[in-house]
Amino acid sequence: MEPGGCDAGPTVKAVAAVLPAGGSGERLGGATPKQFCTVQGRPLVSYTVRAVERVSWISDIIVVVSPENIETMKSIIEKYGHKRVTVTEGGITRHRSIFNGLKLFSENKFSNHLLQKPEVVVIHDAVRPFVEEDILLKVVMAAKEHGAAGAIRPLVSTVIASAADGCLDHSLERTKYRASEMPQAFLFDIIYQAYQQCTDYDLDYGTECLHLALKYCKTNAKLVEGTADLWKVTYKRDLYAAESIIKDSLSQQICIITDVKEAVVQVGFLLHESLRSQIKVETISISLSKRDNHLQNIFSGQCYNFVCINDKKYATEEIQQLVDMLEESNIPLLHPVVLISVHLNTSENASFSIDLEELTKMKKFAREVKRKNILVYGLLIQYKDYFPLQETVNSAAALTMALIKDRNPELTGQLVVA
Amino acid sequence: MEPGGCDAGPTVKAVAAVLPAGGSGERLGGATPKQFCTVQGRPLVSYTVRAVERVSWISDIIVVVSPENIETMKSIIEKYGHKRVTVTEGGITRHRSIFNGLKLFSENKFSNHLLQKPEVVVIHDAVRPFVEEDILLKVVMAAKEHGAAGAIRPLVSTVIASAADGCLDHSLERTKYRASEMPQAFLFDIIYQAYQQCTDYDLDYGTECLHLALKYCKTNAKLVEGTADLWKVTYKRDLYAAESIIKDSLSQQICIITDVKEAVVQVGFLLHESLRSQIKVETISISLSKRDNHLQNIFSGQCYNFVCINDKKYATEEIQQLVDMLEESNIPLLHPVVLISVHLNTSENASFSIDLEELTKMKKFAREVKRKNILVYGLLIQYKDYFPLQETVNSAAALTMALIKDRNPELTGQLVVA
Numbered sequence: 052m053e054p055g056g057c058d059a060g061p062t063v064k065a066v067a068a069v070l071p072a073g074g075s076g077e078r079l080g081g082a083t084p085k086q087f088c089t090v091q092g093r094p095l096v097s098y099t100v101r102a103v104e105r106v107s108w109i110s111d112i113i114v115v116v117s118p119e120n121i122e123t124m125k126s127i128i129e130k131y132g133h134k135r136v137t138v139t140e141g142g143i144t145r146h147r148s149i150f151n152g153l154k155l156f157s158e159n160k161f162s163n164h165l166l167q168k169p170e171v172v173v174i175h176d177a178v179r180p181f182v183e184e185d186i187l188l189k190v191v192m193a194a195k196e197h198g199a200a201g202a203i204r205p206l207v208s209t210v211i212a213s214a215a216d217g218c219l220d221h222s223l224e225r226t227k228y229r230a231s232e233m234p235q236a237f238l239f240d241i242i243y244q245a246y247q248q249c250t251d252y253d254l255d256y257g258t259e260c261l262h263l264a265l266k267y268c269k270t271n272a273k274l275v276e277g278t279a280d281l282w283k284v285t286y287k288r289d290l291y292a293a294e295s296i297i298k299d300s301l302s303q304q305i306c307i308i309t310d311v312k313e314a315v316v317q318v319g320f321l322l323h324e325s326l327r328s329q330i331k332v333e334t335i336s337i338s339l340s341k342r343d344n345h346l347q348n349i350f351s352g353q354c355y356n357f358v359c360i361n362d363k364k365y366a367t368e369e370i371q372q373l374v375d376m377l378e379e380s381n382i383p384l385l386h387p388v389v390l391i392s393v394h395l396n397t398s399e400n401a402s403f404s405i406d407l408e409e410l411t412k413m414k415k416f417a418r419e420v421k422r423k424n425i426l427v428y429g430l431l432i433q434y435k436d437y438f439p440l441q442e443t444v445n446s447a448a449a450l451t452m453a454l455i456k457d458r459n460p461e462l463t464g465q466l467v468v469a
Numbered sequence: 470m471e472p473g474g475c476d477a478g479p480t481v482k483a484v485a486a487v488l489p490a491g492g493s494g495e496r497l498g499g500a501t502p503k504q505f506c507t508v509q510g511r512p513l514v515s516y517t518v519r520a521v522e523r524v525s526w527i528s529d530i531i532v533v534v535s536p537e538n539i540e541t542m543k544s545i546i547e548k549y550g551h552k553r554v555t556v557t558e559g560g561i562t563r564h565r566s567i568f569n570g571l572k573l574f575s576e577n578k579f580s581n582h583l584l585q586k587p588e589v590v591v592i593h594d595a596v597r598p599f600v601e602e603d604i605l606l607k608v609v610m611a612a613k614e615h616g617a618a619g620a621i622r623p624l625v626s627t628v629i630a631s632a633a634d635g636c637l638d639h640s641l642e643r644t645k646y647r648a649s650e651m652p653q654a655f656l657f658d659i660i661y662q663a664y665q666q667c668t669d670y671d672l673d674y675g676t677e678c679l680h681l682a683l684k685y686c687k688t689n690a691k692l693v694e695g696t697a698d699l700w701k702v703t704y705k706r707d708l709y710a711a712e713s714i715i716k717d718s719l720s721q722q723i724c725i726i727t728d729v730k731e732a733v734v735q736v737g738f739l740l741h742e743s744l745r746s747q748i749k750v751e752t753i754s755i756s757l758s759k760r761d762n763h764l765q766n767i768f769s770g771q772c773y774n775f776v777c778i779n780d781k782k783y784a785t786e787e788i789q790q791l792v793d794m795l796e797e798s799n800i801p802l803l804h805p806v807v808l809i810s811v812h813l814n815t816s817e818n819a820s821f822s823i824d825l826e827e828l829t830k831m832k833k834f835a836r837e838v839k840r841k842n843i844l845v846y847g848l849l850i851q852y853k854d855y856f857p858l859q860e861t862v863n864s865a866a867a868l869t870m871a872l873i874k875d876r877n878p879e880l881t882g883q884l885v886v887a
């Protein structure tokens with residue numbers, strides 16, 4: 052492809068990306084390399100691939116993994132519907148892995164077909180899942196001009212040099228130095244030439260691609276200030292942070308669906324008002340049996356949270372219809388979707404009877420759709436004298452926010468009471 | 470105090486700690502400085518103070534805050550029952566703040582009484598809450614021998630120097646450098662002298678205490694390899710990580726309390742067996758009305774999770790007794806305690822009736838004890854033919870783990886069904 056102005060892409064002939072994902076993750080203290088650790092049930096590398104893949108002007112994405120993880124990586128690509136991705140075998144060090152990835156564009160001994168040689172190649176770590184198009188564009192454009200470019204960040208800690216006796220030799224003035232992060236980008240011919248000329252020592256002990264471009268091609272990379280979200284998942288705490296960031300990003304908007312009955316529409320309105328200071332809300336009143344285009348659009352979009360209000364006690368049929376529509380929307384369910392089934396209890400009775408058999412059915416249903424990455428919860432709103440108390444609606448809103456923010460798979464099929 | 474061998478403390482005359490907490494937290498992107506951001510409802514600085522305070526051989530802890538936060542900090546100390554802590558006013562930079570803290574031991578213009586001058590002073594950031602006694606001991610002993618010492622960590626990213634044109638000048642060989650972290654420790658006379666001789670330029674633009682000891686006192690600090698948990702809470706993602714780490718640490722053990730009825734004891738045993746592969750479990754069968762010493766000991770210990778099983782539908786009285794015992798245990802409730810009230814439903818009836826008025830009472834009760842940092846949840850176990858299914862118990866165990874790991878304050882007072 053040849054990206055141009057309308058695409059907001061760089062005016063570069065072809066851009067490809069190489070994602071080294073061969074690390075062994077010993078710093079995490081676990082057996083699983085960090086790129087394959089799951090966040091919300093999905094391997095970290097899939098988030099990173101998705102972040103690169105959604106940039107339309109990047110034509111090919113090479114993921115380089117160690118030999119024992121080739122099949123794992125291929126199944127991840129299959130499961131999450133990734134496109135334009137080629138998996139290839141890494142070497143024993145980071146530089147050897149990146150070199151292997153680059154060879155796919157120049158030598159065909161690693162692959163059946165030679166990929167189109169890009170003008171610029173992006174190198175990005177598989178464990179930096181939050182990379183944005185903006186910084187990718189910046190490093191690509193800078194690489195086109197300067198031959199090489201890389202994202203940098205201010206140092207968080209002072210950097211020091213130790214003497215042979217384990218004592219401080221000197222500390223570096225923090226403002227004069229930067230942390231070299233990813234993504235980086237290079238004119239393909241420059242970085243490929245650097246790797247071809249690279250000594251075995253550099254291939255085995257070096258880690259910094261910018262250094263190779265400088266040392267072997269006399270190319271001083273342009274340094275581009277990046278944002279904090281470029282950070283590398285290194286320790287277990289970083290996986291925790293990644294999980295929270297992803298949960299946060301999934302809790303930005305919610306769709307309230309009501310049928311067309313007056314009481315139900317009214318509660319939908321009140322819940323909408325109570326939620327709107329915390330989250331972007333869209334409310335629609337429709338008959339679920341008719342397939343609504345607007346609803347279909349919402350399902351195909353970036354909304355991962357749905358509240359379905361009705362006055363039936365076990366709205367199994369309605370929830371099943373929503374699940375069907377989600378599945379038909381044809382986007383892979385990359386993230387868990389939350390579906391809260393709100394039941395309005397209009398009975399004047401002070402006691403609410405739970406049919407344990409019905410509840411068991413509901414839990415079984417929830418367990419089944421959980422496999423499809425849909426999390427179903429029940430929420431009861433007490434609706435007395437055809438007027439729900441504001442306090443009850445506020446409690447329902449708080450419970451809704453708690454359920455979508457936590458996205459706890461163990462609590463699916465449960466009924467919470469506002 | 471003079472710590473000796475039996476205390477496992479250093480053979481140092483007196484050790485004090487200064488915690489600079491004057492940062493403005495602009496990197497977090499929020500208005501609240503990060504040390505005052507709450508994690509599980511409690512300000513981060515309180516976790517750090519607690520981590521230092523539990524080290525018995527540290528006699529005085531000085532927390533240095535900016536003038537506008539003096540009262541906030543004092544109320545935190547009051548609320549969380551911190552001891553041996555003095556709050557003092559910081560300067561406009563990190564170094565000026567630390568210097569102000571040190572002056573409390575030498576000049577009494579900042580305080581009514583002069584604190585005992587320590588032999589060694591530890592300097593530790595208020596935003597590094599996971600510091601362990603082990604590393605504190607190591608830096609203190611090294612400071613006694615070398616005059617100064619500081620924790621270091623390997624660099625996560627390559628460090629580079631940029632040229633005036635914003636291009637790469639050179640990259641540092643990562644293995645030759647280290648990140649300087651906290652805690653650091655100094656012979657008091659050395660660091661105090663360094664600050665007294667320090668130029669205004671260094672006081673305003675420097676950040677590294679080890680550098681001052683070297684520059685002004687020719688003291689080459691001993692560098693001590695620290696663990697990954699010394700990291701500094703800098704960005705919002707670090708707060709997320711801190712929250713998950715704290716929740717993890719609170720989910721290490723659980724106490725199951727049953728009354729002495731056979732059926733209840735039996736379910737307690739089965740739940741114990743189902744939980745024990747995931748968490749350390751202790752089960753006791755007692756009559757709650759008698760005050761049990763063993764139970765009292767557990768309440769005074771480090772257990773933050775309790776499951777109370779009985780066959781009463783609304784065990785308000787039993788839960789109230791447990792709450793009273795928790796409060797009487799006289800330890801400040803630093804962390805939220807989870808209390809799961811398990812109800813065994815022995816009725817043969819296929820429907821379980823929830824009395825909405827009783828549930829409202831339960832939710833109100835849960836809301837009240839939440840203010841005391843106790844999170845109460847209900848859990849229903851269906852107990853048919855006097856024999857609960859293994860599947861039901863496993864489901865109860867999974868729900869228990871989910872509730873204690875999430876510690877979600879919004880879901881208190883709810884009844885989940887196994």
Ligand SMILES: [Mg+2]
Pocket residue numbers: 208209649650651676677
């Ligand atoms: Mg520092």
Ligand SMILES: [Mg+2]
Pocket residue numbers: 231232233258259626627
């Ligand atoms: Mg790097």
